[in-house]
Amino acid sequence: MIYEGHLAAAERSTWPLGSSIDWDRIDRGTALAEPEILAALHDAALVEGYLPLFIPRLMQMVWDDVDATAVLSVELYDGLRHFTALKRYLDRVGYTSAAAMESELVEARRRAVDLPYESSDVLAHLTNFMCSELLAARFFRQLARRTREPVLKELLSYMARDELRHSAGAGDLLRKRIQTDASAADRILVVAERFRHYGNDVVAVPVAEQNDFHSILAVNRKVRQICGTAPTEHLKEAIRWRSARTSSGS
16 A cells, blocks of 8 residues: 555654754744744645645545545645644743744634545645645755754754655655546646646745756656656647647647
């Protein structure tokens, strides 16, 4: 089973919230001197806290796939740990209180609770989830490089590793579907070309900074591993095909 491998990876990389992070060592002055980073952590916390709505929606779509429901269950567990860690950090540094963070999360969930999720779009949701987790890993790594607060560096490093593992899990689920239906690869590529971060259900998530070629390359590599072709390659081929048809007058 796919799940057993990912469960083993999750167990190897687990980081107990109470003992892995030295919360008393946080440098509040340094943290508060980086308001842009704290604002980014705030939005990331809302995305992580949205998972109890988002993941069950996916699980309903893949209820007959034991691997998929199990892999998504691990993601839900990790996501709530991320939310708790970010909430605690923001509370400890004095950016916002834990109670205020929870109230904001409830309001964000309220805005998203009735969003339509069609089961026919399961490939699209899994693809967007895979790419979202991949870019979340890059996002946390970039913040870890930017911040001068040492405890946050450690926390973000743990979270980035988790996100890479989640992306790998979603990739394995997509690969399994391609093995059953080869046409799924083309549909996955089309979705990747129009990628939408699932976190946009609750906050405005910047997918990548302008001219962030590293993020584009990361998504290309990931999707090529799954489909055998990168989204940019697939898009170029589609443009050439349409141009050839136009030139021939057909």
